[in-house]
Amino acid sequence: xxIVGLNAYHGDASACLIVDGKLVAAAEEERFRRxxxxxxxxxxxxxxxxxxTAIELGDIDHxxxxxxxxxxxxxxxxxxxxxxxELSILVDQVRNQxxxxxxxxxxxxSFPDASFEGTxxxxxxxxxxxxxxxxxxxxxxxxxxxxxDFGDFSSAAWGVGEGNHxxxxxxxxxxxxxxILYEALTQYLGFPYYGDEHTVMGLASxxxxxxxxxxxxxxxxxxxxxxxxxxKYFSHDKEWINYEWSDGAPVVRRLYSGxxxxxxxxxxxxxxxxQQRHRDIACSVQTIYEETFFHLLExxxxxxxxDSLTLAGRCAMNxxxxxxxxxxxxxxxxxxxxxxxxxxxxxxxxxxxxxxLKERPLDSDKQLYRPPVxxxxxxxxxxxxxxxxxLKERPLENDQANRxxxxxxxxxxxxxxxxxxxxxxxxxxxxxxVLEVNAGVLRRNGCSVAKVAHxxxxxxxxxxxxxxxxxxxxxxxxxxxxxxxxxxxxxxCDPRRADMKDMINIKIKRRESxxxxxxxxxxxxxxxxxxxxxxxxxxxxxxQIKPSKRACIPAVTHVDGSGRLQTxxxxxxxxxxxxIDAFRQLTDVPILLNTSxxxxxxxxxxxxxxxxCFLRTKMDLLILGDWAVRRFR
Numbered sequence: 001x002x003i004v005g006l007n008a009y010h011g012d013a014s015a016c017l018i019v020d021g022k023l024v025a026a027a028e029e030e031r032f033r034r035x036x037x038x039x040x041x042x043x044x045x046x047x048x049x050x051x052x053t054a055i056e057l058g059d060i061d062h063x064x065x066x067x068x069x070x071x072x073x074x075x076x077x078x079x080x081x082x083x084x085x086e087l088s089i090l091v092d093q094v095r096n097q098x099x100x101x102x103x104x105x106x107x108x109x110s111f112p113d114a115s116f117e118g119t120x121x122x123x124x125x126x127x128x129x130x131x132x133x134x135x136x137x138x139x140x141x142x143x144x145x146x147x148x149d150f151g152d153f154s155s156a157a158w159g160v161g162e163g164n165h166x167x168x169x170x171x172x173x174x175x176x177x178x179x180i181l182y183e184a185l186t187q188y189l190g191f192p193y194y195g196d197e198h199t200v201m202g203l204a205s206x207x208x209x210x211x212x213x214x215x216x217x218x219x220x221x222x223x224x225x226x227x228x229x230x231x232k233y234f235s236h237d238k239e240w241i242n243y244e245w246s247d248g249a250p251v252v253r254r255l256y257s258g259x260x261x262x263x264x265x266x267x268x269x270x271x272x273x274x275q276q277r278h279r280d281i282a283c284s285v286q287t288i289y290e291e292t293f294f295h296l297l298e299x300x301x302x303x304x305x306x307d308s309l310t311l312a313g314r315c316a317m318n319x320x321x322x323x324x325x326x327x328x329x330x331x332x333x334x335x336x337x338x339x340x341x342x343x344x345x346x347x348x349x350x351x352x353x354x355x356x357l358k359e360r361p362l363d364s365d366k367q368l369y370r371p372p373v374x375x376x377x378x379x380x381x382x383x384x385x386x387x388x389x390x391l392k393e394r395p396l397e398n399d400q401a402n403r404x405x406x407x408x409x410x411x412x413x414x415x416x417x418x419x420x421x422x423x424x425x426x427x428x429x430x431x432x433x434v435l436e437v438n439a440g441v442l443r444r445n446g447c448s449v450a451k452v453a454h455x456x457x458x459x460x461x462x463x464x465x466x467x468x469x470x471x472x473x474x475x476x477x478x479x480x481x482x483x484x485x486x487x488x489x490x491x492x493c494d495p496r497r498a499d500m501k502d503m504i505n506i507k508i509k510r511r512e513s514x515x516x517x518x519x520x521x522x523x524x525x526x527x528x529x530x531x532x533x534x535x536x537x538x539x540x541x542x543x544q545i546k547p548s549k550r551a552c553i554p555a556v557t558h559v560d561g562s563g564r565l566q567t568x569x570x571x572x573x574x575x576x577x578x579x580i581d582a583f584r585q586l587t588d589v590p591i592l593l594n595t596s597x598x599x600x601x602x603x604x605x606x607x608x609x610x611x612x613c614f615l616r617t618k619m620d621l622l623i624l625g626d627w628a629v630r631r632f633r
Contacts, residue, residue, distance in 0.1 A: 001357065002055060003062045004046060005350025006103070007342050010067070010151070011037045011194055011250040012483075014343035015045035016422070017053060018350045021358075023415050025049040026422035026481045028343050031605040037194050038602075039245035042346075043110035048424060057114035063103055064121045064353040066128035066345030071152040123349040125151025126313070127168060132348030133310035134161035135355070136417035137335040141308065143300050147293065148313035149179035151342075156226070158300055161310065164355050164414070175237035176228045178292055179315050181219055184234055184255035185285045189278055190268035194250040200282045201320055202515040203274070205559045207283030214263050215288035225299025227292045233260040274514075290321050297329045307332040312348070316340035316540070317483070319564050323542040326532070338420035338482030338538040351415060419572040420486055420538055423479025426607050428625045434607040435627060445615055446632050455578070455626075462623055463582035466494050466592065470620035471507055473597050475610045476575050480603070484539040485596035486566055487520060487576030489603045489610075491619070493555065493593040495519055500555035500593060507618035508599055517595050518564040519556040522580050525590040526567055529553075539566040539594075555593050566594060 005016040016026035032044035107116045129146035145158045155177035159168040186200045309331040452458040477488045527533040531544040542564045550557045570577040584590040596603045604610045614622040622629040
């Protein structure tokens with residue numbers, strides 16, 4: 001069975017390929033289009049997945065898409081008769097989604113010389129998020145939560161994953177959204193671009209929560225663990241805010257209203273200097289986000305009494321909050337996938353459909369039904385409603401009825417994602433061709449090129465260069481899946497140098513000085529350097545560095561003593577592990593500063609892009625496979 005999973009028309013468009021139950025390839029469209037968060041139909045990501053495995057379009061049995069325009073029909077209808085959302089906005093939303101329904105037509109346009117003969121399935125957006133975290137975790141049973149902006153008219157969903165199925169027990173519906181809250185206040189603070197929330201998260205460390213009481217007027221915590229917004233402070237329920245895009249960077253109109261300005265004061269303009277008031281508002285935004293987030297998680301832990309938690313949705317990218325989950329809730333284990341946001345929905349949709357087809361092959365994208373009444377008494381009623389729903393070809397609206405894959409071995413339809421390397425790769429021969437084509441440019445830029453004969457020598461020489469204070473590009477193996485560079489498309493530096501953060505910003509990144517850099521640490525040394533021993537392979541958590549160690553690694557220690565870490569195991573990434581270990585043997589520090597190999601663009605995908613980034617910045621050394629490109633002037 002060959003399944004392609006898609007995140008289409010949302011930000012971070014992406015594709016993945018599952019063959020006979022195994023994930024074999026996954027990539028975001030932005031890496032090929034070279035436009036951050038590219039949104040539209042991910043034709044180039046699909047093409048990569050097929051070429052990676054020598055599969056033709058006609059071989060695909062199923063395409064699973066992480067959105068379903070028919071989902072939440074009753075909730076949308078309800079909004080027509082209440083003041084929650086204006087009718088014209090609802091009509092525009094439905095029309096916009098309908099225009100993007102024909103995946104078959106998109107495939108025909110993108111692959112004119114091939115024919116798709118398979119079946120297209122639609123998976124409701126939040127269900128795809130839940131599947132994207134639980135079905136790739138190692139947990140047999142866990143609370144699973146999606147906290148998002150919007151998708152198919154809901155902004156959050158939660159329930160329990162058990163074996164091969166997920167039961168959805170609750171949701172938050174439009175216009176209430178924790179993601180919209182954070183995004184609106186990010187815009188208010190003068191960071192207008194899609195994805196700028198991480199900038200506010202970094203700025204928050206420099207402020208105090210002096211505006212948190214005002215924030216509590218904006219969001220209300222409900223007794224069932226959910227939350228709601230006071231919509232007078234927002235515009236998304238009064239004006240058409242597009243969350244479906246075609247062919248380009250996502251652009252979101254202003255999400256906050258004049259009432260928010262009345263509450264907090266004048267909004268910061270994009271190029272206005274950052275004042276302490278802005279830092280304090282950023283801190284208050286993070287504080288109210290965490291209060292709301294942990295209110296939900298604490299409620300769910302009390303309800304389900306399970307130790308394990310999986311998280312997805314765009315809000316699951318908030319690594320500061322994620323790092324506090326095990327300290328501030330009763331959960332003892334946490335899993336956040338490498339692509340927790342919309343890109344990851346491609347994998348979630350594909351696995352959900354794979355599980356569904358494994359148990360009971362269907363010809364359409366209907367979800368399996370679980371009757372809300374347990375036992376024999378509810379059996380007849382539940383079966384009748386299920387069959388009626390299938391015959392009518394409309395999804396069920398009862399949240400407690402959303403269940404995927406009911407039977408079988410509890411781990412048979414799972415994909416344990418313990419690494420994130422699902423993208424393209426280039427061997428030394430391909431790299432040599434790129435270097436040969438660019439030989440003249442390299443000479444004119446005062447660069448030398450040499451192939452290092454032995455791996456151990458490559459690690460030693462590179463580690464020595466890092467210890468000397470050089471900024472090093474490290475391009476190896478398969479490209480990472482998700483927004484983080486995890487040691488295959490990275491820039492690596494010495495974390496011991498207090499000036500390294502400024503050096504990277506001057507030489508390469510040219511970004512706000514307050515934004516921190518992450519670190520990669522050998523898995524074996526986490527307990528020695530951090531207050532909590534955790535496995536964080538995807539850089540999705542911020543944790544406290546031990547006070548005695550902070551002065552040793554100032555370049556990656558945040559102002560509050562924390563660090564955003566990536567744990568590196570020899571099994572998951574042997575070459576990167578050996579580089580860090582070579583640095584440890586030189587310095588007694590098992591840590592490297594790790595930031596993405598790019599310059600205000602998507603992370604590089606191909607050797608030519610890495611070389612271009614090297615040449616137009618002031619990077620000192622670029623390691624491409626076994627090849628070393630060194631700048632001498």
